[in-house]
Amino acid sequence: MSTKRQYELVYVLTPESSDEQVAEMHTQIEQIVQRFNGTIDKTENWGRRKLAYEIGHHREGNYVVETITGSGELMKEIDRRLRVLDTVIRHLVVRVDEELRVAERTREARKSTQARRRTARGLPPEPQPGEGRGDNMDQDDDRGDRYDRGDRYGDKYEVQR
Numbered sequence: 001m002s003t004k005r006q007y008e009l010v011y012v013l014t015p016e017s018s019d020e021q022v023a024e025m026h027t028q029i030e031q032i033v034q035r036f037n038g039t040i041d042k043t044e045n046w047g048r049r050k051l052a053y054e055i056g057h058h059r060e061g062n063y064v065v066e067t068i069t070g071s072g073e074l075m076k077e078i079d080r081r082l083r084v085l086d087t088v089i090r091h092l093v094v095r096v097d098e099e100l101r102v103a104e105r106t107r108e109a110r111k112s113t114q115a116r117r118r119t120a121r122g123l124p125p126e127p128q129p130g131e132g133r134g135d136n137m138d139q140d141d142d143r144g145d146r147y148d149r150g151d152r153y154g155d156k157y158e159v160q161r
Contacts, residue, residue: 038070
């Protein structure tokens with residue numbers, strides 16, 4: 001049962017490791033991924049950063065983030081390999097495909113709610129060019145409207161004359 005899933009791998013190398021050692025680590029991971037018929041979708045070298053807490057007398061580390069598509073066996077092998085390397089201070093593998101699916105469902109639900117509300121107000125379901133509040137076109141249309149404050153908070157905030 002080798003289903004392809006998307007994972008995010010973050011590993012922290014010692015601060016003494018050079019750019020060549022970081023590239024060599026990436027090459028090792030790339031070879032493992034190829035052997036297990038996976039793909040590396042994205043690699044980001046965040047560089048040297050301060051650690052949240054001291055790990056093995058290290059206060060800084062070289063961070064690398066990789067997005068990998070592959071099977072669970074692939075990630076087990078990468079995890080096993082990173083555990084025994086002395087240059088790796090910490091590493092973490094997280095499955096991200098489920099979170100991406102949930103985010104997409106939420107985005108679609110928000111769009112359908114927006115279309116329903118716009119239609120109920122007599123507007124077209126999709127915002128037209130030039131309509132809206134600047135760059136935030138993906139926000140819900142009825143957020144932040146001031147004219148409905150009397151309904152939301154009651155009449156106690158009305159100015160009395």
